[in-house]
Amino acid sequence: MNAGPDGALARLALALERPRVLGALMLAPAVLYVVAFVAVPFFIAIALSVSDATVGDPRIDTFVGLDNFIAVLGQSGFRLALRNSLLITTLTVLILLVLATTAVELLARDFRGKRLVQVLFMIPWAMPVSLSAITWLWVLDSQYSPIDWVLVQIGLLGPGGTFGPSWNLFYLGREGLAIASIVLVDVWRTLPLATIIVLAGRLSIPRERLEQAQLDGAGFFRILFRIIIPALAPVLTVAILFTALLVIGEMSTIALLTRGGPGHSTQILPLWAYLKGINSGDLGQGAAIALFLFPVLLAAAIVALRFAYRAGKD
C-alpha cells in the first residue's frame, strides 16, 4: 500500500473543501498580479517623485524631498494644466449630468428599434479614445469643418455673418473655443457610460411608485424632480465619480486635438506629466505631476462611494 501520496492528496482535497483555503487560492493570482503591477508601480511613482531620477540616470538614489513638487509648481505650464484639468472635468461632468438624466428617461422606455438605438448610442464609448479624437479632429478641422460649412450656408459665418467675416471659426486654434471643443469631445465619449450607470439606478426604482404618483395626479416634471432625481442621487454620484476620473486621467484627446496649444492654453496634467517625464526625460518631475491630484482624487472617490453605498442601503 502506498498510503503516502494518497494521504497527501486526500489532505489537499480536504483543505480545498474549506471555503477560506479555496477562497484564498482562487483569489491569490489576481491579488498577486495587482500588487506587482499596480501597488508596486504606485510606490515607485512616489519614490520617483521625491528623487532626482531622469531617463539618463534612472536610479532612485538621491532623496530630494519635495523639490520636484516645488519646481513643478513654479512652471506656468503646470499651473495652466492644473486649472484646465479641473475646468474641463467640471464642465464635462455638469453637462453630462443633464444629458445622461435626459437620455435615461428616453432609454428607460420600451420602443420599436430600441436595439438599433442602443448600438448607435454606444459607439462613442466603444471606440478607442485616440480614434475618436482623430474623428473629431476632422470634424473640427480648421479649414474643412462641416460645422463651419453649415454655419456659412445659414449665413452665420463668412462675410457679413454674425460670427465674423472669416469662413472658419478655428475651433482648436482659439483658447475659449478649444476648451469648449475638448469638453464637447469628452462629453461625447463618456455619455454612454454615464447613461448606463444612471439607467441601472433608474430601472431599480419600483414601477409601482411611479404609477402611484401618476395616479395621484403628479405631472412629468413633478415625478422627475420629486421621485426620480432624489432616488437617483447615489447613482448620479457614482456616475460623476467614474466619468470625472476617466476625463481627468485621459491625455490622448488633448494630445491629438490641440497638443496643449495654442501656447499652453489647453495643457492638462496627464499630458504635462508625459511631456516632462518622457519627452524631457525628467522622471522625478513627471511622477510628481502625475501624483499631484492623487490625494484629492482618492478623497473624492471614497466620499462619493461612501455616500452612494449609504444611500443605496436605505
Added chain:
Amino acid sequence: MRTAARKPLFYAAITLLVLFTTLPVLYAVITIFKRESELYRFGSNPFIYETSPTLDHLIYLFTDTAFPTFAVNSIIIGLLVVAITVALAVPAAYALARLTGHWGERSGMAIFLVYLIPPTLLFIPLFRIVVALGLANSIWSLVLVLPTITIPFCTWLLLGFFRSIPPQLDEAALLDGCTRLQAFWKVVLPQALPGIGACIVFAFSLSLSNYIYAVTFVSESAARNISAGVPTELIRGDVYFWPSLMAATTVVAIPLGIAYGLLFDYLVRGFQSAGAGGE
C-alpha cells in the same frame, strides 16, 4: 390621447440623442469614399458626393500603410489580455462572492478603486518595469501591463453576476456530493456565462483603447497597436490623410459599437447588481 401627442416628441428626442452620438462617425464614413479633389475643394458640400465615390482610400489603408500590422498586433494583444483576465478574474470574483465571507462581499468598492487609478499615475514606473524586463518595444509589454485595467474591471463586473446566482445552487451541488471546485465548475460557472461573455468583450476593447501605455512602451512601428499606431504613423508630421484615417477609425468603431450595443442590457445589469448599489 396624451400618449399619441407625446409619441412624435419622444421619437424626435431619441433621434436627436442618436444624432449626437453618431454624427462624427457618419461624417467619417462619408469622408472615406470621397475623392481628394472634392474633399479639399473649398465650399463643396461635405455631406454629399458631388463626384462619384471611390474605394481607393479604403484599399490604400489595407495595402499601403502599416494598419494591417497594427490591427494584427491589437488582436493578438487583445486575445492574450482576455485570456489572462478571464483566468485571473473569474476565480477571484467567485471567491469574493462565495468563499471569503463578509469581508469578500464588501470588497466591490476597493476593487473598483483599483480600476479607477488613472494610467497616467502609473505609466512612468511601469515603463521602468517594462524596460527592466526587456519588454520595451514589443507587444509583450502591453500583454503584461494591460490586465492592470481589465482585471479589476472584470472582477467587479463578475462579482455582481456571481452574487445574482442563488447560493442554494452551490449548496444543492455540495449535498449531491460535489466537491467545492466541482460545484464551481459544473454548476455556478455555466450560470455565469453571460457575465463571462461580457467580460471578454470589455477586456478586449479596453485593451484596444488604451493609449498612454501603448504610446510610451512601444516606439517601433512593427510592434505598434491600433490606438497608438494610427495617430502616430498614419499622420505624417502635419500631413493628415483624412479619408484613410477615417477608414481606420470606422473599421474599428463599427464592430465594437455593435458588440457594446448588444451587451447594453448586460452592462446595465452589471451596474445594478455590483456597482450602483455601492459596497
